[in-house]
Amino acid sequence: MSGIFIEALKYAADKHISQRRKGCDMVPYINHPIKVTYILQNTASENDPELLSAAILHDVIEDTCATEAELIEKFGKKVADIVLEVTDDMSLTYDDRKRLQIRKAPTLSDDAKMIKIADKMANIEDILTLPLTWSTHRKKQYCEWAERVVEGCRGINPRLDIAFNELIAKAYKIIDNQH
Ligand code: ZN
DSSP states (O other): OOHHHHHHHHHHHHHTTTOEETTEEEEETTHHHHHHHHIIIIISOOOOHHHHHHHHTTTHHHHSSOOHHHHHHHHOHHHHHHHHHTOOOTTSOHHHHHHHHHHHGGGSOHHHHHHHHHHHHHHHHHHHHSOOSOOHHHHHHHHHHHHHHHHTTOSSOHHHHHHHHHHHHHHHHHHHHTO
């Protein structure tokens, strides 16, 4: 495993240290970016250290005090640019951020598109496996929105596209059975 990735993993763990997953207080936040990175390496067979570093860092600007300048200094401009591409503008309302993700998806770089798909997959897996406080309706709404974002990100890594299709089909089946 390359040096840059371990540096990125440690940095992300430090930045997310006091955070827990939304809707499930017992799970440390860092489990989420680890899962995203795991999907890219294991399901999608992606091994580029800069892509995997951006994946482990993908939420640090959005959710912690990390800055673009710090990411450029520590991990280089390419990694920082990918992270920025997948960072929501937190000055917008929740609904606007959700709409913008759908609109922006087709314009993202290949690396950012793959992180987006893996990000949605990690969240859907959490919805299916963690004891979330979410209602069935909210879970289904999340899956429908995730599908629309992923629609604009397909075509880069066929393994990832297939894995997403399988997961979303399974998710609807499980969620529909919860009614
Ligand atoms: Zn994420």
